[in-house]
Amino acid sequence: MGSDLKYEVAQNAYIKLILHSLKHPTSAVNAILIGRVSSSNDVVEITDSVPLFHSHIGLLPQLEISLILIEEYFSAKGLNIVGYFHANERSDEYELGGVVKNIGDHICRYFPQAPILLLDNKKLEALKTSKDSGAIVQLYVRDAYKNWKLVQSDGSSRFSLKEPSANLVLLDYISSEKWNDIVDFDDHLDDISKDWLNPSLFN
Amino acid sequence: MVTKTEETQLNNLENQVDNGGGGAWEYLSLIRKLNLRRSDKVLNHGLSILNNPKFRSTLGPDEWTLYEQVAVAAMDCQCLDVAKDCIKVLRKRFPESKRVGRLEAMLLEAKGSWELAEKAYTSLLEDSPLDQTIHKRRVAMAKAQGNISGAIEWLNKYLEIFMADHDAWRELAEIYVSLQMYKQAAFCYEELILSQPTVPLYHLAYADVLYTLGGLENLQTAKKYYASTIDLTGGKNTRALFGVCLCTSAIVQLVKGKNKEDKEGSQVQSLAAKVLEKEYKQKAPDKLPQLTTALKSLTLSS
Numbered sequence: 001m002g003s004d005l006k007y008e009v010a011q012n013a014y015i016k017l018i019l020h021s022l023k024h025p026t027s028a029v030n031a032i033l034i035g036r037v038s039s040s041n042d043v044v045e046i047t048d049s050v051p052l053f054h055s056h057i058g059l060l061p062q063l064e065i066s067l068i069l070i071e072e073y074f075s076a077k078g079l080n081i082v083g084y085f086h087a088n089e090r091s092d093e094y095e096l097g098g099v100v101k102n103i104g105d106h107i108c109r110y111f112p113q114a115p116i117l118l119l120d121n122k123k124l125e126a127l128k129t130s131k132d133s134g135a136i137v138q139l140y141v142r143d144a145y146k147n148w149k150l151v152q153s154d155g156s157s158r159f160s161l162k163e164p165s166a167n168l169v170l171l172d173y174i175s176s177e178k179w180n181d182i183v184d185f186d187d188h189l190d191d192i193s194k195d196w197l198n199p200s201l202f203n
Numbered sequence: 204m205v206t207k208t209e210e211t212q213l214n215n216l217e218n219q220v221d222n223g224g225g226g227a228w229e230y231l232s233l234i235r236k237l238n239l240r241r242s243d244k245v246l247n248h249g250l251s252i253l254n255n256p257k258f259r260s261t262l263g264p265d266e267w268t269l270y271e272q273v274a275v276a277a278m279d280c281q282c283l284d285v286a287k288d289c290i291k292v293l294r295k296r297f298p299e300s301k302r303v304g305r306l307e308a309m310l311l312e313a314k315g316s317w318e319l320a321e322k323a324y325t326s327l328l329e330d331s332p333l334d335q336t337i338h339k340r341r342v343a344m345a346k347a348q349g350n351i352s353g354a355i356e357w358l359n360k361y362l363e364i365f366m367a368d369h370d371a372w373r374e375l376a377e378i379y380v381s382l383q384m385y386k387q388a389a390f391c392y393e394e395l396i397l398s399q400p401t402v403p404l405y406h407l408a409y410a411d412v413l414y415t416l417g418g419l420e421n422l423q424t425a426k427k428y429y430a431s432t433i434d435l436t437g438g439k440n441t442r443a444l445f446g447v448c449l450c451t452s453a454i455v456q457l458v459k460g461k462n463k464e465d466k467e468g469s470q471v472q473s474l475a476a477k478v479l480e481k482e483y484k485q486k487a488p489d490k491l492p493q494l495t496t497a498l499k500s501l502t503l504s505s
Contacts, residue, residue, distance in 0.1 A: 026240070028381070056408070058380040060415040065445045068500065072493040089381075093349060098383050189441050193486040 005113055006043045007083075007139060009033075011163040012202055013049040014135065015170050016182065019201075021087040021119050023179040024054035030103070031184075032067070033083035033117070034074050044082055044113055045162075048074075050196055051184035058099040066185040066196075073197075082111050085137070087119035094118070096140060096148055108142060115159075116140040116148060127167060135161050205237050213237065220248055227252055228262070235272060242279035249273035250285065267293060274306055278313040286310055301327060305337060312344055320344060335365060342374070354378060369395060376408065385416045403435035407443055414450060419457050426450035430471060438478055447475040452501040472502070 013033065021029050034048040050070050053062060071081055084107050086100045096104075096116060104116040116139075123136035139151040139159040151158050161167075173179075181201055183194045205213075216230045227248040234241055249269055252258055259266055274289035290310060293303045308323035321344070324337050331337075338361045345353035358375045365371065376391035392409035399405065410428035413421040429446035436443065451472035476498045483491045 056377070056380060056411065058383055058385075058415070059411045061411050061446050061449055062442065064449060065497070068497045069490070069493045072496050073490075090347065090349060097381070099381065102383075189445075191486075192441055192482060192490070195487070195490075 007159045009046040011166040016049045017085050019179040019182045020051035028089040029054045029087045031085040035082040053186045083114045085117045091121040242276040245276035388412050403432045406432040444475045
């Protein structure tokens with residue numbers, strides 16, 4: 001299963017994921033990754049993301065509805081659901097829970113190379129001081145036995161940010177408290193006039 | 204629970220305070236009244252009041268309440284020095300107080316000194332075995348250490364004494380959901396529905412859990428509870444409207460070929476679908492095409 005496949009995430013998709021996590025610091029949050037496989041067939045390009053929930057992540061109905069609506073919207077643009085993002089409730093927790101793996105497995109049924117990105121809280125905390133330009137998430141992919149395995153970030157990096165400046169832009173957004181404006185699917189289901197595409201976030 | 208009016212009032216006040224328009228004390232009082240968690244704001248605005256001796260002296264006995272509020276907020280923001288200072292002031296004023304003792308134990312917790320905190324709570328409980336807050340701190344402490352089974356155990360023990368605590372039942376249900384122990388979560392929501400039969404949120408959550416469990420019987424019950432949620436909310440709950448559509452579709456797939464026509468069921472679904480379309484047309488017209496296709500695919504599969 002394409003062990004050399006690389007993953008590349010676009011700045012706006014990345015920033016949405018992190019801001020969503022920051023908006024709900026006391027709960028677990030998740031999101032869907034949108035994109036396509038590159039024409040050269042060796043890179044999964046994550047071009048966009050949709051923040052999903054900040055409560056009841058383990059319940060099925062809201063997940064099914066959101067996946068149907070998201071899929072419907074992006075397939076018209078030639079894009080697919082290509083992965084899953086999760087941030088754990090506790091900042092010192094670095095494991096994929098049962099729910100997370102199940103959702104990842106579900107997405108893999110339709111897009112076998114789908115990764116799970118897990119928020120790296122240590123790097124998030126260090127972001128202000130470290131000047132690190134690497135992504136503050138961990139990459140998990142399924143091995144040949146369909147078990148989720150952490151891909152170590154050292155050596156040949158399989159996961160990268162498309163724009164090297166992404167963390168600087170992110171810091172800018174954080175300092176202006178942009179996370180307040182993030183709308184996720186939970187918000188949309190509570191008030192459907194709230195747009196889960198977050199169209200005005202980057203204006 | 205916070206009502207819409209209270210929320211607007213709070214947000215207006217917050218805006219005013221953030222922009223230097225005054226009203227910090229009213230804002231902090233409202234946060235206390237509504238029991239909200241806005242620790243960064245409380246810390247910021249609370250400290251500016253505490254650092255202003257003139258204003259502080261106008262508060263009278265409320266001054267001490269503010270010290271307590273800021274101390275807790277500071278711990279939540281990991282500003283442990285501020286918390287320590289506040290607690291010190293309180294201890295000086297109330298040398299024998301159990302309430303200050305609780306804050307001191309929480310400070311130990313915030314530092315990660317779990318064993319010392321546990322000891323402090325145990326001795327506080329010996330003096331006042333029915334202190335709900337301290338019992339809850341124990342649950343929170345187990346959770347913070349990643350000891351989820353411990354948290355469940357403490358919560359169950361707590362609920363044996365304080366059976367009427369709705370928030371605790373909800374917390375237990377949410378922990379069970381996060382561990383995918385859906386049957387246990389369903390039991391918690393049953394308790395909540397029994398004690399407060401007119402709260403739509405519990406009907407909805409119960410239906411969600413049953414749908415997640417799956418199986419014909421659960422799906423049929425889930426559908427009924429989505430319907431009662433719609434009933435209790437006057438058709439305003441989007442999640443319940445979607446829920447009815449999901450259930451109908453899933454049920455039809457399960458009984459397919461068994462020739463068990465469920466006429467009434469599909470009627471409820473088409474009604475729910477109609478309301479959804481009307482709502483989207485009004486409030487989110489650009490999302491209408493996806494909705495229409497989604498609803499169609501749910502009926503087609505049924």
